[in-house]
Amino acid sequence: MDFKLTDDQVAISDLATSLFREHGSDEHARSLQDAGQAIDRALWQKLVDTGLLAVALPESCGGSGMGMLELGLVLQQQGRFLAAAPMSTHALVTLAVATQGSSVLRDRVMPSLLSGERPAALATELDVTTALIAEPGELGWILEGQLSNILLEPWHEFLLAPAQTPQGTRLFLLDLKHVAPKRTTGKLTDMQTVCELYFTRAIVSVDSELGTSALEWLKPRMACCISAYQLGVLEEALHRAAAYVSERQQFGRPLGSFQALAVRAADAYIQVELLRSAQLQLAWRIDQGLPTEAAARVSKHQASQAGHMVGHTAQHFHGGVGADLQYPIHRFYLKSQAFSHIGGGAEAQLARIGRALADNSFAEYIHE
Incomplete structure (x- = not known):
């Protein structure tokens, strides 16, 4: 099987990277924080103008006609730069209204959702x-x-x-x-x-009121978005941590050359790659119309588990400066912990997975 991204998917990821890099520098984030602004309005408008906000929306509803894989790629890049825009929630609500709402509801609210005028x-x-x-x-x-x-x-x-x-x-x-x-x-x-x-x-x-199946429709898609964003946050946090311990000297050697740090970095890398696999599988299953309950639980559990482990590892690798509220790595630590608990932490997901296994709820997924 060929697991490489398509040309269109690469183009979408590159566009998102360019846009979020422009609005996601440490200096820009500090300026927004100092101004008390939780949202980057200029970035929000660019997300609308480039079509990234509607990347998963059907073409018939004014979107790009792609899927959760592509939306996940965009959110992953947003997580890497911690860009200040509530993209995932707005994109999911717009998609829910377009596919699960009545024609009356769509006619009434879709124009303002598509334009980003009413987040x-x-x-x-x-x-x-x-x-x-x-x-x-x-x-x-x-x-x-x-x-x-x-x-x-x-x-x-x-x-x-x-x-x-x-x-x-x-x-x-x-x-x-x-x-x-x-x-x-x-x-x-x-x-x-x-x-x-x-x-x-x-x-x-x-x-x-949305359709009777809207709630169950929404759950795996929300898990997919949370996992994709968390993946980007942890990728960047680990990258910064690795760069820091490669340059920082102790006893005449880079910190990263010490076995204890190397082993912990390897564990963190494995957690990130496990999250990548779980998130991609969930997005693919959603787009293919396959059962998603088990994949959604596993992906959300890994987002929580990896968020806790990798977030702490990246902060600890920076030593005392990692605990400085104004130091950039601390923003990644805080975001990783916040996203670890959205929708329930790792233990809550394990408990739900255990109950589902006991009830044989995942039989269709396991034996397909």
């Missing part, structure tokens, strides 16, 4: 029972309850989130201009804004 956020804790209840009413759905651990910046105007309905858990696209829940906000260690949202008899239109 969309996504509730990432999809495996947790939601405390938001949706009841049918005369004017639409009535929302009551709470959403927890929502990564939501002030500039986001849409939120795709699950709610409990009489028919089970469904996904709803909430227009935050019209549905204004009470918010309690905080900051994660990587400076993302995290919110608790409280709804009191908020009314949303009937067409805000």
